[in-house]
Amino acid sequence: MLHTAYHRSFPALLLPACCKTRVVMAPFGAIPPHSSRPDGLFLLLFTLCVLCGEESHARRILVYPVDGSHWLNMNVLLRELHQRGHALTVIRSSTSWYIPQNAPHFSSITVSLIHASRVEDPGYMAGFLQRNLDLREGSVWAFIVLHWEVLTMLSEAHQSSAEMVRLILENATLVEELRDTRFDLMLTDPGFAGGAVLGRYLGLPMVFNVRWITNADGHFAIAPSPLSYVPTIGSFVSDRMTFANRLKNLLHYGIGVYLDLVLTRPLYQGVCEEFLGPDTNVYQIIQGADLWLMRVDFVFEFPRPTMPNVVYMGGFQCRPAQPLPPELEEFVQSSGEHGVVLMSLGTLLGGLQPQISEVIASAFARLPQKVLWRHLGAKPSTLGNNTLLVDWLPQNDLLGHPKTRAFVTHGGTNGIYEAIYHGVPVLGLPLIFDQMDNMVRMEARGAGITLDVTLLEVDSLTQALRDVLDEQKPYRENMRRMSRLHRDRPIEPLDSGLFWIEYVMRHGGAAHLRTESYRMPWYAYHNLDVLALLLGSAMALLLLISVTCRCLFQRLCRVRKVKQQ
The missing domain is CATH 3.40.50.2000 (Glycogen Phosphorylase B;)
Incomplete structure (x- = not known):
């Protein structure tokens, strides 16, 4: 069950980063305890920050993260964006596992939930992993039970995600507050699609911190993905596939698409139709993101086709080692x-x-x-x-x-x-x-x-x-x-990710990098209508030639018969 109550918490207000100087602003009217008037250096720094160019202007970012280990990655980005002076607002559930309600580098909007999905319960997940190990040693029936529990768990998690975004959209006060804040960007993880739906509803440019979408590697949503050398999740094959590997890869991909169509997308479809229109579906919303910050490095990942709006930052959370205790x-x-x-x-x-x-x-x-x-x-x-x-x-x-x-x-x-x-x-x-x-x-x-x-x-x-x-x-x-x-790279992956986030905010999106293929119906995307026309034309031409030849042959036969008579 879900409640419509929500709670906001705010960190200290920060001024924009400027000239490599960041200033923490005291409450209005406050005077430093060591002085009876504002410090001259403070006023100078404040003036410089105000006069800085557009590129260092602080922006407002709405963040809709996924909990668990996904949050650990997202939080690395948030800390750096905060250091650059941007104002961050994180939407979290009251049952959140890792995401704190109060943090020094972001404000939060907490949406009250009574029942968390089991994915958000550390105790359940630990027990599930133990059962997973037990069942892997068992029979075919144990195998079926294990995969059924996985599907049920993921279905519940997507149901919770869909209900949470519905809860937000039904709260007129909260929606008005979000609109009035005039956010410059939605930063979200499309592993669960609630953030993408909310970003579309608010009309915000969207940047994904992503490796997985609702059913596959994120690339499968936007880039050509030949199954002859691009492995899908769960196939356990490399990019060097035998015939059996390609068959296995194709079957796993088909099962993934089927499960996405029958289990995942319908959970979000009601929200999409109610708030975004009957012709909208969650997959199109995901495909319409301005930028994909892909947590991938091709040193590790298999090479594959990609798109201009994909920025690779695999390993961005890594750092030099610190001294041990x-x-x-x-x-x-x-x-x-x-x-x-x-x-x-x-x-x-x-x-x-x-x-x-x-x-x-x-x-x-x-x-x-x-x-x-x-x-x-x-x-x-x-x-x-x-x-x-x-x-x-x-x-x-x-x-x-x-x-x-x-x-x-x-x-x-x-x-x-x-x-x-x-x-x-x-x-x-x-x-x-x-x-x-x-x-x-x-x-x-x-x-x-x-x-x-x-x-x-x-x-x-x-x-x-x-x-x-x-x-x-x-x-x-x-x-x-x-x-x-x-x-060995020209720029650190974290710096690259931060640059492109700010790039999208500076330009109000990055539509020029995004393919419009997601707006095409599936038959047009695969040129099936064109192929049908060409095939139809060829068949019509062959039929015409056949009919013409038959008529000529029949006429020739009649002429020959007349001559013989």
């Missing part, structure tokens, strides 16, 4: 020349089933390296003296430490890009969603090994770890090469 630094330094192995399966799943943890602990105990393992379950009985269990670890800083030799990961996108950035080879234990697809890409680059976490054995896991750690094997050098390629 003293206790961790002491442990890392104690590893000597052998170095350290890092293991983390993300924020949702801190621990595995006891039998799997025992296997992993046994394999780690056979290594000469020290091991840092983020593990929240019971301590394995086979844990070696070389392994330290922790509740939390600074993943980026550890990956950037010179003694880190390998990374055991579930294959999440953020962790993969951090490993690429720091040049650390990976051993993947993918669990769900896009993690297997990510590890397929790492294996194709020769920078990692993938194992099925439900089929782990001590000997095979130990051998895989030794292979990844072995300097004579190609994994470390391949990952270092990827790191060099990833870092």
Whole structure:
């Protein structure tokens, strides 16, 4: 159930960034405690900021994020936009998992919800991942049960997204406030389409912080995507496909489109028809975005066709390593020349089933390296003296430490890009969603090994770890090469993303970069009407020739008969 109440919170008011100087403005009429009159330097800086050109003018940005790990990426952008002086307003639900109601770098509008979708419940997600591992070891029926739960969970999440945007649009007071604020931009993640629908309703230029849309990789919505060499999510194939791979890829794509048509789009269609008109659908709204900030780097992703309004900023959240806490630094330094192995399966799943943890602990105990393992379950009985269990670890800083030799990961996108950035080879234990697809890409680059976490054995896991750690094997050098390629660019991906966000705001959109193909009916997009005309014309011509030849032949036969008589 949903309520129409909402709450706003505001940070300190910031003036626009100007001449590399940012000023925090005190409340009107306030005077610094050390002076009885405004400081002359303050007035000078204020005047310079006011007189600055259009390019440094602060803008108002409406942000409609997706929760969970998607928010971690979005928040990196928001902090930088705030530092540049832009005013940010974030729309969040009262059941939000990661998105805070009060933050120093944005104001918030909290929409009250009674029941969150299960995707927004960390406890449910942790339990779901555990059930996922249990069912993967079971029968065909267990496989069906697992995928049915995934579909149900995603359907509920999209239902919640659609209902939340309906709630906002039905609130006339809130809509009027949003219009009166005169936002310059909608920044959203189209993994769930509520933000795109609201941005279309308000008539705002839209920028997507995106990798996935409602049913696939974001590229599939706007760019040609030949299935002969562009893998779709869940197919687990690379861009070098055999006939069987191409068949598998085509079937997965077809299933994804079908599920999107019958499960996802109808959930938003009622909102679209009620507030945007009967000829509008959510897929067209997504395709109409001005700019796509794609969290992709082709050092990692397979090459594919793209469009002018796609800006690539894969790895934009990565940063140089910071010093470790003293206790961790002491442990890392104690590893000597052998170095350290890092293991983390993300924020949702801190621990595995006891039998799997025992296997992993046994394999780690056979290594000469020290091991840092983020593990929240019971301590394995086979844990070696070389392994330290922790509740939390600074993943980026550890990956950037010179003694880190390998990374055991579930294959999440953020962790993969951090490993690429720091040049650390990976051993993947993918669990769900896009993690297997990510590890397929790492294996194709020769920078990692993938194992099925439900089929782990001590000997095979130990051998895989030794292979990844072995300097004579190609994994470390391949990952270092990827790191060099990833870092060798004319502009940092975060700076590129920020530039293009401000570009869209300066020019009120970027329609000149956007193809208009999304306005075309499907048959026109594929030129089926043209092909039908040409085919029809050819058939008509052939029919005409056939009829003409038949008439001539019949006439010739009559003439010959007359002559014979």
